[in-house]
Amino acid sequence: MSTQVPEQEGEAESSADAETDASVESPQEQRMAKKATDRAYRDAQKKAQEEIAAAEEAVRMKVFRYDPEVEGKQEPRFDEFHVPFEKGMTVLDALMYARDHYDPSLTFRHSCRQAVCGSDAMFVNGQQRLCCKTQMSDLEWPVRVEPLPHQDVVKDLVVDMQHFYDQMHSVEPYFQGENAPDGEEQKQTRENREKIKMSTRCIWCGACMSSCNIAAGDNEYLGPAAINKAYRFYMDEREDEAELEEHRLRILEQEHGVWRCQTQFSCTEVCPKDIPLTEHIQELKREAVKSNLKFW
Amino acid sequence: MYEHDVIVVGGGGAGLRAAIAAHEEGADVAIVTKLHPVRSHTGAAEGGINAALREGDDWELHAYDTMKGSDYLADAPAVETLAQDSPEEVINIEHWGMPFSREDDGTVSQRPFGGLSFPRTTYAGAETGHHLLHTMYEQVVKRGIEVYDEWFVQDVAVTDEDDPSERSCHGVVGIDVKTGDIQGFKANDGVILATGGPGQAFDHTTNAVANTGDGYAIAYRAGVPLEDMEFVQFHPTTLPSTGVLISEGVRGEGGILYNADGERFMFEHGYANNEGELASRDVVSRAELTEVNEGRGFEDEYVMLDMRHLGEERILDRLENILHLAEDFEGVDGLKEPMPVKPGQHYQMGGVETDENGHTCIDGLYAAGETACVSVHGANRLGGNALPELIVFGARAGVHAAGGDIEDAKIETGERGNIEYDDTEMPVQPGEAGIGAGGEASTATDGGAVTQDATAVVEREVEAQRERVEEMLSREDGVKHSQIRARLQKTMTQNVNVFREEEGVRQALRDIRDIREAYEDVYVEDPSRTFNTDLQHTIETRNLIDIAETIAMGALVRDEFRGAHWRKEHQERKDDEWLKHTLIAWHDGEPEVFFRPVILEGQNKTYEPKERSY
Ligand SMILES: Cc1cc2nc3c(=O)[nH]c(=O)nc-3n(C[C@H](O)[C@H](O)[C@H](O)COP(=O)(O)OP(=O)(O)OC[C@H]3O[C@@H](n4cnc5c(N)ncnc54)[C@H](O)[C@@H]3O)c2cc1C
Ligand code: SF4
Ligand code: FES
Numbered sequence: 001m002s003t004q005v006p007e008q009e010g011e012a013e014s015s016a017d018a019e020t021d022a023s024v025e026s027p028q029e030q031r032m033a034k035k036a037t038d039r040a041y042r043d044a045q046k047k048a049q050e051e052i053a054a055a056e057e058a059v060r061m062k063v064f065r066y067d068p069e070v071e072g073k074q075e076p077r078f079d080e081f082h083v084p085f086e087k088g089m090t091v092l093d094a095l096m097y098a099r100d101h102y103d104p105s106l107t108f109r110h111s112c113r114q115a116v117c118g119s120d121a122m123f124v125n126g127q128q129r130l131c132c133k134t135q136m137s138d139l140e141w142p143v144r145v146e147p148l149p150h151q152d153v154v155k156d157l158v159v160d161m162q163h164f165y166d167q168m169h170s171v172e173p174y175f176q177g178e179n180a181p182d183g184e185e186q187k188q189t190r191e192n193r194e195k196i197k198m199s200t201r202c203i204w205c206g207a208c209m210s211s212c213n214i215a216a217g218d219n220e221y222l223g224p225a226a227i228n229k230a231y232r233f234y235m236d237e238r239e240d241e242a243e244l245e246e247h248r249l250r251i252l253e254q255e256h257g258v259w260r261c262q263t264q265f266s267c268t269e270v271c272p273k274d275i276p277l278t279e280h281i282q283e284l285k286r287e288a289v290k291s292n293l294k295f296w
Numbered sequence: 297m298y299e300h301d302v303i304v305v306g307g308g309g310a311g312l313r314a315a316i317a318a319h320e321e322g323a324d325v326a327i328v329t330k331l332h333p334v335r336s337h338t339g340a341a342e343g344g345i346n347a348a349l350r351e352g353d354d355w356e357l358h359a360y361d362t363m364k365g366s367d368y369l370a371d372a373p374a375v376e377t378l379a380q381d382s383p384e385e386v387i388n389i390e391h392w393g394m395p396f397s398r399e400d401d402g403t404v405s406q407r408p409f410g411g412l413s414f415p416r417t418t419y420a421g422a423e424t425g426h427h428l429l430h431t432m433y434e435q436v437v438k439r440g441i442e443v444y445d446e447w448f449v450q451d452v453a454v455t456d457e458d459d460p461s462e463r464s465c466h467g468v469v470g471i472d473v474k475t476g477d478i479q480g481f482k483a484n485d486g487v488i489l490a491t492g493g494p495g496q497a498f499d500h501t502t503n504a505v506a507n508t509g510d511g512y513a514i515a516y517r518a519g520v521p522l523e524d525m526e527f528v529q530f531h532p533t534t535l536p537s538t539g540v541l542i543s544e545g546v547r548g549e550g551g552i553l554y555n556a557d558g559e560r561f562m563f564e565h566g567y568a569n570n571e572g573e574l575a576s577r578d579v580v581s582r583a584e585l586t587e588v589n590e591g592r593g594f595e596d597e598y599v600m601l602d603m604r605h606l607g608e609e610r611i612l613d614r615l616e617n618i619l620h621l622a623e624d625f626e627g628v629d630g631l632k633e634p635m636p637v638k639p640g641q642h643y644q645m646g647g648v649e650t651d652e653n654g655h656t657c658i659d660g661l662y663a664a665g666e667t668a669c670v671s672v673h674g675a676n677r678l679g680g681n682a683l684p685e686l687i688v689f690g691a692r693a694g695v696h697a698a699g700g701d702i703e704d705a706k707i708e709t710g711e712r713g714n715i716e717y718d719d720t721e722m723p724v725q726p727g728e729a730g731i732g733a734g735g736e737a738s739t740a741t742d743g744g745a746v747t748q749d750a751t752a753v754v755e756r757e758v759e760a761q762r763e764r765v766e767e768m769l770s771r772e773d774g775v776k777h778s779q780i781r782a783r784l785q786k787t788m789t790q791n792v793n794v795f796r797e798e799e800g801v802r803q804a805l806r807d808i809r810d811i812r813e814a815y816e817d818v819y820v821e822d823p824s825r826t827f828n829t830d831l832q833h834t835i836e837t838r839n840l841i842d843i844a845e846t847i848a849m850g851a852l853v854r855d856e857f858r859g860a861h862w863r864k865e866h867q868e869r870k871d872d873e874w875l876k877h878t879l880i881a882w883h884d885g886e887p888e889v890f891f892r893p894v895i896l897e898g899q900n901k902t903y904e905p906k907e908r909s910y
Contacts, residue, residue: 101778105821117337118334158827174435189398193396204332239393
């Protein structure tokens with residue numbers, strides 16, 4: 001089964017502006033600027049939420065529940081949990097509290113608690129987010145937690161990631177350069193490393209894929225994460241054989257490849273690693289056009 | 297039952313490297329892992345990976361720094377192997393496409409790290425582990441190595457001779473987390489445990505929730521000694537609210553620590569007059585806690601780490617990730633404010649006793665990565681030395697398990713040769729209680745016929761584990777594992793932390809004994825077979841109890857002060873008595889302690905213990 005995508009709930013976290021803004025700021029500066037705006041917004045929110053917290057002392061959470069095996073849980077439903085609020089509490093902290101104190105059968109993936117393992121992407125208040133890096137005080141309460149949309153639900157908040165992994169694997173996600181000098185490192189310019197840097201940050205959380213309308217409608221669409229992975233190798237100057245580049249472009253240009261992307265920016269908006277996904281897809285489209293001119 | 301030549305348990309840095317090496321030797325390899333490989337905790341490593349790559353540096357210097365850093369409790373053959381193999385291994389991963397940070401001339405960048413006499417830490421921003429993990433996973437995909445992800449390994453299947461060093465390992469038993477199905481994995485050539493660290497034994501840790509030290513407990517109950525478990529590394533710079541790590545790279549680049557009086561205490565209070573903030577981790581952790589204990593901390597809990605003076609450009613170039621961590625997890629802007637930090641559990645120096653080829657005393661059973669104690673870190677690990685350990689010893693274990701050509705090991709394992717037994721009075725008979733739902737490994741418990749047929753050994757273990765799970769799921773009432781785990785973490789943090797006192801450690805052992813008893817009544821509330829994390833965490837909690845006990849026992853017997861092991865009553869390093877490893881082996885349901893001398897003789901020289909001053 002799949003969950004439905006509820007309406008976006010007007011979270012004021014639009015990063016699309018920063019991405020489309022054609023000013024001269026470097027992507028790094030843009031990210032920092034965005035952080036600053038977000039922070040101002042969050043500080044205000046936090047204050048407001050802490051006031052509520054002081055009054056209520058507990059956050060309310062509505063959590064999606066489903067288990068194909070257990071009677072009474074086969075019909076999807078929402079359970080409500082009241083968790084004592086503490087300053088700095090993340091959505092993951094709250095889920096863990098609810099599980100450890102109220103209901104040990106509440107099931108979700110998590111591990112690192114520091115936004116690197118990619119296991120706890122969920123649909124929180126109508127947006128794909130990593131629970132471990134989302135502060136409770138930044139959200140409107142009650143906080144609604146659901147599994148990632150457009151993926152089959154295994155149980156409670158756990159979705160089947162297989163399709164996502166398959167798409168990632170389908171772009172040959174591994175370095176294939178053949179120029180390595182024996183016993184010494186290959187050279188790579190700082191500029192080139194900088195160029196691919198953001199694309200190498202992907203933690204395979206699946207948030208982007210889940211937010212993408214195209215992927216929702218076309219199961220074979222490679223999806224933003226896989227295309228970004230291909231970008232990472234295509235742009236790496238250490239992989240510089242023309243044949244290989246052409247091979248990579250062929251994969252990307254297939255029917256369900258880059259040309260499906262309609263530049264809706266939803267992937268870029270939700271990516272917890274701030275990867276400019278839409279921009280990378282656009283760049284690859286340009287590369288494809290260039291190579292077509294060359295080959296035809 | 298599944299069958300492969302080599303079964304690697306764990307898909308972190310060590311497991312992936314081992315799998316690739318075994319594959320290159322022509323073996324049919326499979327990785328069985330409770331998390332998908334890219335979710336492994338290696339991805340959290342930030343600072344970097346040490347390798348003597350450049351002119352002016354060489355492997356001998358790296359070996360020397362490591363021996364000194366270890367406070368002379370590492371074995372020289374292991375340390376020299378690490379130092380010799382890491383340059384090649386690092387270049388290897390560069391050839392696999394690892395996006396290292398670069399110098400102007402396009403070569404891999406290196407940075408200074410605590411305790412190193414040369415800036416030999418190669419890195420990829422402040423996300424070195426992430427890139428290392430992903431680069432190696434990509435190579436696993438490229439080679440088509442089979443991965444059973446979200447399979448939780450409960451135990452190894454080992455024959456039941458009385459003497460552990462006569463036993464052999466024929467496979468593992470795991471639960472398919474998605475369905476609850478329990479299956480055997482037969483290994484024709486070898487099993488490699490690469491399950492990462494046991495940070496969850498403490499309540500303030502940089503480690504992932506999945507780091508429950510399963511491999512330690514599994515090997516231990518099968519009869520392999522755990523070595524030097526008392527040496528737990530506490531990292532001096534973790535964020536107070538979560539334990540998220542602020543990389544040593546910050547201090548490497550010139551970050552400054554100060555107390556609530558605004559003093560740069562590492563110098564002003566004389567903790568490390570030469571190296572200051574870059575003294576090794578144990579020194580800095582103790583300094584911070586002393587500051588806090590003496591009333592010079594912030595909110596009686598932490599000190600401040602300041603990097604503002606490094607300038608925005610340098611911070612963005614080399615430490616951008618730190619800005620995000622400080623912001624997302626502590627709400628602090630590292631460009632404008634100092635960051636609050638305090639010590640947190642970070643790394644387990646000790647582990648499953650192996651030789652330089654990753655082999656344990658049980659035939660066909662290997663360990664690698666943080667799970668193993670080769671021993672390269674001794675009493676204190678230098679920053680940037682764990683990642684090379686993963687790839688150097690991961691690769692060697694893989695080669696050896698696959699029957700590849702590799703030199704004989706110089707390090708001895710098991711209860712052979714030059715060992716001496718301990719007679720410390722323990723406050724309770726540890727180990728004894730808690731047989732209930734935890735279930736003992738079926739090793740040597742048959743009492744009857746000794747079976748040698750590999751398939752039968754695996755089948756028997758599968759049966760045992762099915763029964764155990766059946767029993768746990770059928771209980772209708774009892775104690776939640778989460779309560780038990782919280783008690784365990786609390787007593788460890790209170791009593792076996794950075795500072796250790798004899799009475800405290802004894803108290804921890806008494807508490808652990810009570811916790812074992814409580815565990816007999818543990819019950820799994822979730823009745824489902826589908827993705828039953830309640831069941832999995834319950835089994836993990838049992839593993840943590842065994843591990844915590846060995847840490848506390850080691851901490852009690854070692855009455856000296858060495859590296860990360862600080863004892864109030866014993867404020868000196870006692871080289872006459874203690875240049876030896878602590879080993880704890882599980883004998884018929886009880887832990888037994890013995891010792892083996894440290895090997896200080898290297899290839900060309902002997903490492904003479906010197907005072908460790910920074
Ligand atoms: C925050 C942080 C930063 C660090 N920074 C550095 C650094 O800069 N430099 C450095 O040298 N070192 C660093 N370290 C140390 C180093 O990263 C770790 O020691 C190392 O990554 C451990 O790797 P591993 O392969 O042994 O285990 P992990 O990467 O933890 O992998 C363990 C694997 O085992 C699997 N597993 C566990 N139990 C089971 C089971 N029962 N059944 C099946 N599978 C199982 C897991 O799924 C996982 O795949 C850091 C550590 C931390 C925590
Ligand atoms: S690109 Fe971003 S959102 Fe997509 S999987 Fe990677 S980290 Fe997650
Ligand atoms: S728990 Fe690892 S990304 Fe959130």
